[in-house]
Amino acid sequence: MSKDNIVIREITKADDKQLAKVIRHVLLEFGVPKVGTAYADAALDCMMETYNNAKAIYFVIDADGAIIGGAGIAPLEGAEGAVCELQKMYFLPEARGTGLGRKMMQTCLEAAKNLGYKQCYLETLPYMTAATKLYKKTGFRALKGPLGNTGHYSCNVWMIIDL
Template sequence: MQATYRNFLIRDWQPPDRQAVANHVQSILVEYGLANEPVGADQDVLTVEDSYWAKGGEFWVIETQGRLVGTAGYYPVARGENAVEIRKMYLRSDVRGQGLGRYLLQALEAAIATQGYTQIWIQTASILKEAVQLYERNGYQPSTGIETDRCDRIYVKSLSAQ
């Protein structure tokens, strides 16, 4: 992935991004009062090669003026049929409200569809109000089967229904 949206560069994660991405994810979680789980739910940002790439997924970083301001990724999951889960879609507070989240979600959906997947799952927390609104406005339906302790919402969307 390499794309631009306004003054943002969206590109594939690379190994030198590892610590900056881990710090970014932790800062977003702290902002919302959510627990960082570096040996649990958040280990994937430290092991992108195994957690995303080896499974056929992707992980992206978003930069502006050389500064990391966001992340987003997906990987296949056993839930549902021919499904992936969108993970770690986090934007710094100073870049929210510019349409970047919607752009990223649409770019993720396009990449996922290109890979032949037909179902997308997203786990999130109610306190992430911007994320909840984004998912609901873009056709994600509430479901059941939360697997991450800090999450209290799960959504699913079928790409074949678009």
């Protein structure tokens, strides 16, 4: 896989099946519970439709037509103020450790600013250590409890960044 053929771009309808497969594969790889996490989200099978609104956006990593990861921004349900949520940031092994995570974070946070958000929230699991390290490097700080109403009650690491 050549880095020259890898792009971060907005999701299209044609990406939905591949992306759902990527996300479920990564969640199973890490032993994430199938309930109370993104695994159970109905949105996984219709990501283009889910993020097709004025306050949300989803990006995929396209490697010569193969989707190898993605992440998105959407309003944090149940939150007060201009708070978005970094959602469904998952990469296949071939995308990890390549700098794509850092590029994806920059892309998502810049999009969040452009959409008018003032803070970005995320939830993860304690054993997603590489992701948590990236979040901290990006400037996210730990919270003592969850914000909003994501429905991901199995996620017990909560973080936020001011944009």
